[in-house]
Amino acid sequence: MSDFVGLSVRVQPLPDDDPEELAEITGRLRAELLDLDVMAVDPVSEATEPEHAKGLATVVGWLAVHLRAADALRGVVQAVRSWTGRTDRVVEVSLGGDTLKVTGVTSAQQEAIISAWLARHAADT
Template sequence: MATFDGPTGLLLQVGPDAGLDPDELTELAARLRTELLDDLDLTDAEPVEEETAPEDAKGLGSLAGALLVHFVDIEMLRAVVTSVRNWVGRTGHVVELSLGGDTLKVTGVTAKQQETMIDDWLARHAAVS
């Protein structure tokens, strides 16, 4: 089991290419956040504000719809990714997950294709200890 040195942050960005306005992105992120907090035992899942934004976030538009989700182990990361995949399947929106500079775009591709991409992405992070 991979463990991480304290809580680790996963950046979620709802619909970065969806052409939605910042208010719509913020509302979608709030719905996803509520679902994640209701369903999982997360350390934290907070909207990304300008002062807490990653260095590569450029302007408020790129922050709208962004959440920073903290987790402590690979099992929790897997649970978060599974919840995001299920949310994307229900809503039809795209979510990008970024961890340590590695980004995974969860889209409406077939379940098998998405599962393969997610498993590959998680495998890269399972080696982190």
Template sequence: MATLDGPTGLLLHVRPDSGLDPDELTALTARLRTELLDDVDLTDAEPVEEESAPEDAKGLGSLAGVLLVHFVDLDMLRAVVTSVRNWVGRTGHVVELNYGGDTLKVTGATAKQQETMIDDWLARHAAVS
């Protein structure tokens, strides 16, 4: 099992490609949450309410579209990122992932470009053996 150098919570912020109202954004985020829970053996993935937002959430603006995903190891983090990348590819929306203050924007970039960005981002959070 790969270890992590940092927290075990990941903030996901859905950034839709069009101006959705808060209810539509909440529904879109719920679909991503369901997919994550179906695809990855997560500890939890919960919508973030304003009163329970972690410090990392500051500056996100509205909390509609924000999930806090809990995981146990680097392999699970990689699985979450892969699932988000697949979801972004199908939906055309953008998702920002924030882990320990480090943000990765998952977009419709080519698969190779996105894979390189994700690998670099994940490598920054792997514990030194």
């Protein structure tokens, strides 16, 4: 494994979300991710925004997650899955341009989607 693996995590805004509300709920996800075996979980700023984001309004809700352990990727994705189930939010997790959308589908469907996505990135970690 390289020194670290960097993920982009994005809480998708609801139609009636304002930037402050989205930042607050993203902060709750960030707090949960910080409890995992990760190097850092940082809010994304305009200076560090992913290539596909466009401007400050779109970076609210984004987190940069830096992993240090090979098995941390699965833990982060499972934590996001649990969080989306409790909040009815949609979260996108991106690694190397490949994006996993974690939603409120059934548990079996989400597990199959997550397993396929993680399998594609087994060599990355």
